[in-house]
Amino acid sequence: MLIKLISLIAIFTLVKSSRDTGIYILILSVSQLLGNMTLWPYLPKIVNAPKIRNLNIFQHLKPSLALFVPQVAITVYLAVNKTMLWQLDSVTSSGYYDYSDKLIKLVLAIVTSTGTVMLPHIANLYAKKKIRQVKEYLYTSFDFVLSISIPMAFGIAALATALAPWFFGEKFTMVNKLLIIEAPVIVLIGLSNVIGQQFLLPTKQTKTYTISVVLGAVTNVVINIPLILKLGVAGAMTATLLSELVVTSFQLYKVRQKLKFKRLFRNFGIYFVAGICMFIPTYVLNITMRITTLSLIGQIVVGFSIYCGLLCILQPSIFENLAKLRKK
Template structure:
């Protein structure tokens, strides 16, 4: 009993950063299990081709949310995390101004996609069946944008449990429930994307209850909001494009079956991101808070602790993904194994490099260097697009994986060098410290 009480005492004495990261990690693990259950369900019930359409549509949905949210969700995270702007309640009207801006932008996105759905499906992706997918997205995109806005507000408040539930767990839990409901009701394969969209729509309705109702008298100028959000928009959008250019270019250059196989392998590899995402969820608002207090030295300590935590747990995950790749891909179906295993190896190695580089993007975004991150991501995105074009033509889906690896390494190297030169903060994992200690 003494040992047991000592264990609980040690757990209670853990730093809040570790405790919060652990909680987010557990929610992330559960959420990823649900997301893989959804992928397995779609690929086994409808096949690789249908999963390819679903993957392409979800990627388009995510890109539109990034672009038409104008970087405001990322800005809201930074503003809310700063005690000068939010402490139990907003000290200015930045939230209401952000919401009004997003409503206008999201409405424009919805109308544009609704009228362009046939052109996108037929002329760009050569698949008329995508018309219904894009139609559904146009009807729900407003809710998707507000989901991003409201969850980043929760993250800025450091309400990590609610954030983890609404971002990692509940969307996929509802997705599985809706897919089962639509399947038993006789819906065809496009019921998969409708299930995905309805899950987010329902969550936005619930999230509105957590949105502050009190009105602050102090004005937060639109100019100040956009000066923060627009650079974050470009850096986030180009980072997304750099990471997902392969899906869009594969969608236009190869069969939807190959798109499905590639995306299944890519999604499997992103298990390696589980620790990175958990740590970054907690670390980003902490960096913003410390930067507001001008405690750069403390930022360096927090970042190195985070990097160490990321690397220690990510290396074994990548090892499992590579050595058990055939068995893991077999869950999606036999057609995924032969073509998908090389993709899984290459993408996993790229994500391992991401882990070794540390939370470098969070440091740039939270220390007023979002413009530099934007520039680095533009360089990476252009390089990724060029590499994808030539490598996909020659090597198919493995070419897309190599392009993703190379552009990811370029982006991380540029960011690591800049952060070290600016703050003397080395975000990469320092293996030599193992021997130095």
């Protein structure tokens, strides 16, 4: 996290124009290298050197391939999006799509971080046959993701008008519109991450998870062509949104008899109303104020304060869950 923060500061400080492409690439490369190197000193204390003759590679190959297929599907459909935009519209449109998607993915890293933490924990509980605890953790995690993904989606949409030119430069004002279209993806991927990474995979329902991802990829490819031809880059972004909706909807459908939807979406209305109330004043400030770093920070503070203030008034169950975690 520290390396990522330093690299982000370095990008904002050192990259000033298109002539600084080399510096930008160097920062990304060095940060990736240093990030991986910081893990090595801890490994000897945690991992023992394996004995080659005791390794049973083929025993783990099939389960690994089952997890590999969804990753291939995700990678392929993201690459196909850019390629189809380039072929059916223009290279410029492909660039707009890429920049918008990168900004959304930057926010998504926060939303989906719970999946990495919870997967081994829930897998351990499932192995011990503690199914009730698995579900309780899932309900809590689902509620937490809703509580942060909804304001983030509304926040990105509210700040989009000023955010893209400030973040990428004046030539990328088209990204404003794309950010607004793609913003709901933050919620959809957040929810599919909870169900997929924190329930389907730990409970050995890899097939369902794989089908959901492949179904989303196929949907994306099929609807991309007509939408790009009709709407251009906005069509490609709409296709991305619809494909993520398919993934999340399919996963919810498959777990409908194992999980209680009333528990999952218990506080959705509260977060949505608070998000709307946050969005309106933040958006008004965004389109009326001059674009500066200080004004953007001010808008974020205003939006955050409104959202948190409304949650304190409406009292969703996330406060109870946080109190329980503190006691533990």
